[in-house]
Amino acid sequence: MTSSTRKPSGEPIVEVEGLVTRFGSTVIHDHLSFTVDRGEIMGVVGGSGSGKSVMLRTILGLIHPAEGRIRLLGEEITGSDDAARSRRQRRMGMLFQDGALFSQLTIAENVAMPLIEHANVRADTAHRLAIEKLVLVGLKPGDGGKLPSELSGGMRKRAGLARALALDPELLLLDEPTAGLDPISAEGFDQLILDLNHALGVTVMLVTHDLDTLHAICDRVAALVDKQIRIAPIAELARDPHPWLQSYFGGPRGRAALRATEMPRASAGTPEPEARPDAPPAR
Numbered sequence: 482m483t484s485s486t487r488k489p490s491g492e493p494i495v496e497v498e499g500l501v502t503r504f505g506s507t508v509i510h511d512h513l514s515f516t517v518d519r520g521e522i523m524g525v526v527g528g529s530g531s532g533k534s535v536m537l538r539t540i541l542g543l544i545h546p547a548e549g550r551i552r553l554l555g556e557e558i559t560g561s562d563d564a565a566r567s568r569r570q571r572r573m574g575m576l577f578q579d580g581a582l583f584s585q586l587t588i589a590e591n592v593a594m595p596l597i598e599h600a601n602v603r604a605d606t607a608h609r610l611a612i613e614k615l616v617l618v619g620l621k622p623g624d625g626g627k628l629p630s631e632l633s634g635g636m637r638k639r640a641g642l643a644r645a646l647a648l649d650p651e652l653l654l655l656d657e658p659t660a661g662l663d664p665i666s667a668e669g670f671d672q673l674i675l676d677l678n679h680a681l682g683v684t685v686m687l688v689t690h691d692l693d694t695l696h697a698i699c700d701r702v703a704a705l706v707d708k709q710i711r712i713a714p715i716a717e718l719a720r721d722p723h724p725w726l727q728s729y730f731g732g733p734r735g736r737a738a739l740r741a742t743e744m745p746r747a748s749a750g751t752p753e754p755e756a757r758p759d760a761p762p763a764r
């Protein structure tokens with residue numbers, strides 16, 4: 482994995498203040514406040530049902546907060562009208578957990594759809610741009626004519642990412658992009674996200690359970706615990722005494738992921754060093 486030479490800008494692109502999300506009487510988020518800087522890659526972790534996907538969907542504008550303020554790309558989203566919401570959504574791309582590709586449409590048609598629907602691009606131009614996006618994410622132009630069911634899981638993830646990138650977003654929201662991928666495909670996907678971040682400057686929030694991804698590509702990690710959020714670089718978060726964070730980062734998988742970031746690939750056959758929870762992240 483290439484280490485980062487890029488530094489987040491210090492310019493907040495996502496600003497959340499006092500966010501409360503509720504379904505009926507069930508509180509999912511209880512006054513979350515945080516910012517994400519332009520150019521940053523932020524990982525989002527938390528137990529199952531802790532509200533990670535709901536947080537991304539709320540930022541995308543698909544779920545309305547019960548309380549709080551969200552500013553995105555310098556604009557207040559709470560209370561904005563449909564036209565403003567649509568303009569803003571054009572500047573964001575989302576990869577949903579299941580890829581959310583339309584099964585009856587070809588891959589190229591799936592990727593072209595946001596261009597036609599949100600940017601009024603003519604169908605033939607949209608198709609050409611869709612093929613460019615497919616190549617950008619490592620698919621072949623010929624894959625554009627296939628149906629989602631004809632692709633492997635990893636290829637479908639890449640196709641979903643190509644669709645999320647269709648409108649050249651400034652902010653990418655990725656929900657478990659490497660879930661279900663074998664370790665080599667997952668590593669390739671991590672590298673792709675890092676390359677897109679370096680080359681296009683796109684800001685990324687990614688929900689993941691994959692500790693290798695967190696170590697390899699994330700500048701900071703946000704943990705949703707007890708309906709609250711804790712954000713820090715991974716080495717710092719791994720020292721947080723909260724029991725969930727301790728068992729997440731300090732369990733066998735957490736220690737293995739940490740060791741993997743410390744071990745140069747060429748020495749993979751040499752004895753493993755002791756895990757050091759204060760070791761710096763890979764970036």
Ligand SMILES: Nc1ncnc2c1ncn2[C@@H]1O[C@H](COP(=O)(O)OP(=O)(O)OP(=O)(O)O)[C@@H](O)[C@H]1O
Binds near residue numbers: 504536
């Ligand atoms: N539209 C909805 N209506 C009611 N409850 C919902 C809705 N969407 C999500 N929830 C509830 O909100 C909680 C958080 O869901 P969310 O999908 O954000 O969890 P998550 O942290 O992403 O979990 P996982 O890691 O299992 O994907 C869950 O209890 C879920 O059942």
